[in-house]
Amino acid sequence: IAGITQxxxxxxxxxxxxxxxxxxxxxxxNAMYWYRQDLGLGLRLIHYSNTAGTTGKGEVPDGYSVSRxxxxxxxxxxxSAVPSQTSVYFCASSKxxxxxxxxxxxxxxxxxxx
Amino acid sequence: xxxxxxxxxxxxxxxxxxxxxxxxxxxxxxxxLQWFRQDPGKGLTSLLLIQSSQREQTSGRLNASLDKSxxxxxxxxxxxxxxxxxxYLCAVQNGVNKLVFGAGTILRVKx
Numbered sequence: 001i002a003g004i005t006q007x008x009x010x011x012x013x014x015x016x017x018x019x020x021x022x023x024x025x026x027x028x029x030n031a032m033y034w035y036r037q038d039l040g041l042g043l044r045l046i047h048y049s050n051t052a053g054t055t056g057k058g059e060v061p062d063g064y065s066v067s068r069x070x071x072x073x074x075x076x077x078x079x080s081a082v083p084s085q086t087s088v089y090f091c092a093s094s095k096x097x098x099x100x101x102x103x104x105x106x107x108x109x110x111x112x113x114x
Numbered sequence: 115x116x117x118x119x120x121x122x123x124x125x126x127x128x129x130x131x132x133x134x135x136x137x138x139x140x141x142x143x144x145x146x147l148q149w150f151r152q153d154p155g156k157g158l159t160s161l162l163l164i165q166s167s168q169r170e171q172t173s174g175r176l177n178a179s180l181d182k183s184x185x186x187x188x189x190x191x192x193x194x195x196x197x198x199x200x201x202y203l204c205a206v207q208n209g210v211n212k213l214v215f216g217a218g219t220i221l222r223v224k225x
Contacts, residue, residue: 004157035215042118042203042215043158050210058212090157100146100165101207105157 003027004106006091012112013081021076021109023091031094032074033058033103034066036087043090049074050096081113116141116208120216127194128224135189135219137204142182145207149178149189152201152218161202162189194223 007022025032030051035043035058045058049068063085065077074093078085088110092103117140127133137147146165150158162171162178164187170179177190191198201220205213 040217042217043205043213044215045212048212092158096210100163101210101213102148102160102163103158103213105159107157108155 004091004093004104006089006106006109008109009107010110010112012114013078015082015113016080019078019081019111021078021089021091021111023074023076023106024072025074025091025093025104025106026072027093027095027104028071029093029095029104030071031096031101032068033092033094034064034074034076035090035092036060036085037090037108038087046076046089081111083113085111086113087111116144116206116214118204118206118214118216120202120204120219122219123217124220124222126222126224129194129196131194131223133191133194133221135191135202135204135221137187137189137216139185139187139206139214141206141208142185143208144182145209147178147180147187148205148207148213149176149187150203150205152203154200158203191221194221196223196225199223 033048034046047066091106094103149161164180175192201218203218204216
């Protein structure tokens with residue numbers, strides 16, 4: 001593994017189903033993030049984690065949950081998917097150094113909720 | 115609430131042209147500003163990061179400037195090439211580990 005990996009690459013999901021998007025990084029970064037990207041809206045932060053064992057809410061957290069049991073993994077769960085959660089989801093990580101926060105992004109998961 | 119706006123939304127230029135992408139933000143209390151590149155169907159790649167105390171950063175044919183007081187940044191691309199075709203995103207860091215993104219500028223460089 002080099003950098004950040006996300007799985008699955010894409011998924012079509014029926015509304016009401018539960019879904020977990022996986023994210024793993026091998027850079028030993030302390031911070032990890034989940035964004036969604038929608039046409040015309042740019043990337044919006046869903047949840048973040050500054051260090052293993054802690055999580056925080058971003059701009060659009062409703063309908064999503066995360067956990068950070070260890071440094072490397074940061075799964076995103078949709079408990080009961082709805083069509084408005086159709087989007088491209090990006091995981092990112094960074095090593096915070098003072099006020100400098102260069103984030104490294106995974107390749108994304110394209111999710112369609114029908 | 116911080117808002118980031120990028121103009122234009124899309125730009126098409128002939129190869130070899132110099133071009134400028136614009137980014138504006140509403141809250142000048144930022145830690146830094148970053149420019150990213152995103153290729154179709156791919157993740158984001160960081161191009162340049164300008165800290166709040168800096169005025170500009172350069173990397174190869176790319177030059178990014180920051181005017182924090184007016185809430186503006188520009189990304190200058192010199193001698194554009196077809197390989198520069200991508201979406202360019204601007205993001206500001208307001209708090210620790212929190213980036214706010216613009217919607218991006220889709221650039222097409224025609225050969």
